[in-house]
Amino acid sequence: MNIRGILLVVVAFVIGALAAGGIGVRVIREVNTTEDATSLPPQNIVTVPATEPPTFQVDPHETVVASAALVPVSIEAAGTDLGIGYELVPLAPYGGVPPIEFVGGFGVVTTIDAAEIDHIYPKTWVVETVNGEFEGGPANSTTRVARFDVDGGFSISEITGVRITEALAPFPVTVPFTLSQDEPTVEIAHGVTVELLNVSEQGASSIVQVGIAIDDPERAGLFVAGDGPGWRSAFFEAEGRPRVNLTWVGGDLPSDIPLLATGSVMVPIDGEFVVTLDGLL
Amino acid sequence: MTNDEPRPDYGELMKSPYDPDQKPGAQRSENGSELSWKPAVVAAALGAFVVSAFVIYAIVSSPDEPLDAAPVDSAASTTEALDAVQSLSLPEGFTMVTDTVGARVEAVDVSARATALSVSTAVPGGDDPGEVPPLDAAYWELVLQDGPRRMTAQYQGRGALGSITVGFPPLAALREPKLVPYLEVGADEVVATVDLDPGVPTSLDGYEIDVGDGRFVDIESLVIGDGWGHVAWSARGGPAKVETVVRFVGTDDPATPEVSDETLLTPPHLQALAQGAGVVPLPPLYGFTGSEQLIRSGEPLGASNEAEAIVVEFRVVMPREVVEGSAIDVPTGG
Numbered sequence: 001m002n003i004r005g006i007l008l009v010v011v012a013f014v015i016g017a018l019a020a021g022g023i024g025v026r027v028i029r030e031v032n033t034t035e036d037a038t039s040l041p042p043q044n045i046v047t048v049p050a051t052e053p054p055t056f057q058v059d060p061h062e063t064v065v066a067s068a069a070l071v072p073v074s075i076e077a078a079g080t081d082l083g084i085g086y087e088l089v090p091l092a093p094y095g096g097v098p099p100i101e102f103v104g105g106f107g108v109v110t111t112i113d114a115a116e117i118d119h120i121y122p123k124t125w126v127v128e129t130v131n132g133e134f135e136g137g138p139a140n141s142t143t144r145v146a147r148f149d150v151d152g153g154f155s156i157s158e159i160t161g162v163r164i165t166e167a168l169a170p171f172p173v174t175v176p177f178t179l180s181q182d183e184p185t186v187e188i189a190h191g192v193t194v195e196l197l198n199v200s201e202q203g204a205s206s207i208v209q210v211g212i213a214i215d216d217p218e219r220a221g222l223f224v225a226g227d228g229p230g231w232r233s234a235f236f237e238a239e240g241r242p243r244v245n246l247t248w249v250g251g252d253l254p255s256d257i258p259l260l261a262t263g264s265v266m267v268p269i270d271g272e273f274v275v276t277l278d279g280l281l
Numbered sequence: 282m283t284n285d286e287p288r289p290d291y292g293e294l295m296k297s298p299y300d301p302d303q304k305p306g307a308q309r310s311e312n313g314s315e316l317s318w319k320p321a322v323v324a325a326a327l328g329a330f331v332v333s334a335f336v337i338y339a340i341v342s343s344p345d346e347p348l349d350a351a352p353v354d355s356a357a358s359t360t361e362a363l364d365a366v367q368s369l370s371l372p373e374g375f376t377m378v379t380d381t382v383g384a385r386v387e388a389v390d391v392s393a394r395a396t397a398l399s400v401s402t403a404v405p406g407g408d409d410p411g412e413v414p415p416l417d418a419a420y421w422e423l424v425l426q427d428g429p430r431r432m433t434a435q436y437q438g439r440g441a442l443g444s445i446t447v448g449f450p451p452l453a454a455l456r457e458p459k460l461v462p463y464l465e466v467g468a469d470e471v472v473a474t475v476d477l478d479p480g481v482p483t484s485l486d487g488y489e490i491d492v493g494d495g496r497f498v499d500i501e502s503l504v505i506g507d508g509w510g511h512v513a514w515s516a517r518g519g520p521a522k523v524e525t526v527v528r529f530v531g532t533d534d535p536a537t538p539e540v541s542d543e544t545l546l547t548p549p550h551l552q553a554l555a556q557g558a559g560v561v562p563l564p565p566l567y568g569f570t571g572s573e574q575l576i577r578s579g580e581p582l583g584a585s586n587e588a589e590a591i592v593v594e595f596r597v598v599m600p601r602e603v604v605e606g607s608a609i610d611v612p613t614g615g
Binding site: 012019064172221225249 | 320324329330331394414436509510562
């Protein structure tokens with residue numbers, strides 16, 4: 001073998017080593033990557049979308065408030081009345097959650113799917129025009145039209161902007177508290193008070209009647225029950241002012257009556273939210 | 282040309298390097314010397330073999346070590362990747378806390394009774410929220426400048442789907458707080474059964490349930506009356522979910538003799554329709570302590586519906602392992 005042959009052997013050795021090295025580095029990375037993926041906590045594993053992800057959640061003209069997307073669907077002006085219709089699309093996960101079943105009068109059961117539950121309450125809106133601002137909003141949390149009293153002869157073309165200035169979202173609460181003859185009223189949440197209305201003896205039982213007063217019924221849905229051993233099931237009277245009748249069978253009724261409020265209250269969502277009407281004008 | 286003249290060697294002229302008589306693996310150089318490919322091929326194979334052996338050794342001997350000389354902060358890389366994805370697919374301000382759900386703290390309520398954080402959750406854009414289960418954190422910590430505080434409780438509610446309220450002890454001031462979820466990686470379930478004498482009222486105190494690996498649930502008190510009950514428990518070695526069912530064995534509803542429907546005491550969420558409340562609540566989330574009223578279903582106990590025995594079933598679920606999730610910003614009002 002001459003010098004060229006030796007050189008050829010050396011070059012071939014290097015090429016073979018480099019080729020195997022390149023493959024090897026890739027293999028090692030793949031092996032390490034696989035191990036990292038299986039050992040990483042699930043919250044750190046992210047599937048990178050193959051295509052360009054959307055810049056909106058459900059609609060290009062949406063306004064996201066807390067965990068819901070508000071999508072304007074209509075706008076109409078008649079006389080001094082301006083109405084902006086909208087849909088609320090939940091963004092919060094609810095997979096596997098069964099529908100709500102309400103027991104109504106005569107035992108009639110009403111079913112509400114989880115997706116139909118109000119995820120936010122866009123309470124106060126402001127319409128900006130070239131001639132000033134008009135404040136309005138939906139009549140209640142289940143309404144899907146924000147209404148405004150505008151000047152006569154108002155034209156939709158005058159609108160320069162729309163924003164939500166007060167938005168609320170329901171959050172669960174569980175509040176243990178006590179009532180007594182000395183302290184018969186307790187505020188258990190902002191704008192929600194519970195009052196001891198009456199205590200009566202019935203054989204070995206004590207009947208405790210409490211009232212729930214909510215400044216804005218749209219802002220809370222609460223139920224009060226006994227807390228701790230000695231209480232039978234509570235019964236709710238929703239006619240007029242909400243009242244709960246509780247039956248204590250645990251012996252002498254404690255002077256500080258232990259109770260538990262559960263349900264949800266509307267919490268203000270910080271900030272103002274611009275509503276885009278581009279798809280309607 | 283005569284027949285006596287020597288014939289030219291046309292075969293030599295016509296010979297091609299690819300002719301069969303050419304030595305395989307050999308080629309003539311310009312100066313006519315023969316170059317063999319065999320040593321080169323063997324050398325290349327040898328080089329590949331040597332490096333492959335090194336690669337295999339590297340994989341086997343140090344599987345956790347990246348080959349790159351530069352240290353790689355995998356956590357930082359993961360966080361950057363998460364940031365890149367969530368900024369495009371989650372609503373503004375949400376932080377991806379699992380691979381399917383993002384969360385944001387909407388409000389903080391500090392009172393003399395407790396500190397409550399209102400947490401919204403959302404799925405990334407394009408995902409169907411009806412196909413994604415709600416966030417079910419093992420527990421949460423509120424990280425403050427002087428250290429973390431562990432949650433006292435977390436709640437979900439029927440009227441606030443996808444929203445979670447996380448409770449902490451009363452806190453005077455929140456400086457640069459972060460809310461950190463801890464997520465279960467697997468869970469173990471144990472069903473413990475206790476037989477009690479049939480008479481009511483009766484109670485069970487100080488009953489320990491061993492879930493394994495240093496995890497326990499202590500039933501601190503179970504009180505059973507004639508149609509009512511209450512249970513209180515605490516967990517050690519991690520958070521737990523506890524469901525308690527009291528069976529009055531031998532009871533039956535005479536109105537439905539074709540089926541055996543015992544009188545039971547259960548938590549409200551296990552009832553077909555909670556009595557009085559009108560709405561079946563969602564089951565409790567993980568907690569370190571818990572207490573629940575037990576509500577009767579089935580025929581009331583009485584002379585015509587007496588229990589022969591009372592069997593209490595505790596279904597306990599505890600995470601096998603928890604991992605720290607991404608920290609979430611907490612608004613403090615400036």
